[in-house]
Amino acid sequence: MPILHWSPRSPYVRKAMVALHEKGLAASVETVRTHADPMIPHEGLMAINPLSKIPTLELEDGRVLFDSHVVCEWADLEGKGGPQLFPSDPAARLEAERDEALGTGLLDVALPWLVELNMRPEAQRSDQMLDVYRTKMNRVADWLETHAPRLTERPFDIGHLSIGVALCYLDFRFDAEGWRQGRPALAKWHEGFSERPSVKATTFRDDPRPT
Ligand SMILES: N[C@@H](CCC(=O)N[C@@H](CS)C(=O)NCC(=O)O)C(=O)O
Incomplete structure (x- = not known):
């Protein structure tokens, strides 16, 4: 299952979470509470996202996606239902x-x-x-x-x-x-x-x- 580095305080994470819910993918992604402090870079997080920011999404095939825009775009491509978040026109x-x-x-x-x-x-x-x-x-x-x-x-x-x-x-x-x-x-x-x-x-x- 893909892993989303997550916090209930982060608005950028919430953007990603709303997209996952809209596209019917919320239950298909595991959320992991990650404390991304702007004053203290997170060593573990930086190993996969050098910016030390959330949301960061680890896919099962090893790819890592950030930032919130890219995670929302992934949800739009991956989800079969819900509104088209990024219009084709x-x-x-x-x-x-x-x-x-x-x-x-x-x-x-x-x-x-x-x-x-x-x-x-x-x-x-x-x-x-x-x-x-x-x-x-x-x-x-x-x-x-x-x-x-x-x-x-x-x-x-x-x-x-x-x-x-x-x-x-x-x-x-x-x-x-x-x-x-x-x-x-x-x-x-x-x-x-x-x-x-x-x-x-x-x-x-x-x-x-x-x-
Ligand atoms: N442009 C990024 C911004 C993400 C961001 O700044 N997230 C905050 C949490 S609300 C963070 O991880 N801050 C840690 C830091 O700035 O080092 C996005 O859209 O995802």
Whole structure:
């Protein structure tokens, strides 16, 4: 059985997990709790993924896949059912992948923001960077509010999955930022996203970290 290096705290892992559920593959992949700490590279993980990041998927034939985009693409190729996450039509695929990049990009803002807030010693914390993260988060959410009708019109794809998971992560770690305020169309779209069984089956939680 393929092995997925996994954590219930990681939004990139959740992207992969939602894809596995959507494609009917969740029961066909074993999850292993792996603690990928951005401040302490993981020797065991680096033996298969030199970036020391999760999700990392070990296939039965010895191939190792990362990052979340590639794991989602594998799920789309491997799974027989569920929505086509990466559309065949070139224009639809570009739009889906651009939206995927926006969702992942929002996570690429949220994660260092969290590191700055919770892991860096207070004396080394940069107020300027904290402002940059907040500004980018708000600009992405504004962009999404404008584009919400487009998200609602087309069939579910990797763009929806990535954006939806990124907004779930803001709820998990940055609830006080109130991304829904003044963005009713995006909030409504996300309400529908949150009802998907794949999203309900993969909720974030702060589990005890493995030693
Ligand atoms: N671009 C990667 C990002 C993955 C990532 O940064 N994962 C975090 C966990 S949320 C991680 O492994 N961090 C460890 C590190 O940065 O060393 C993806 O889309 O999978």
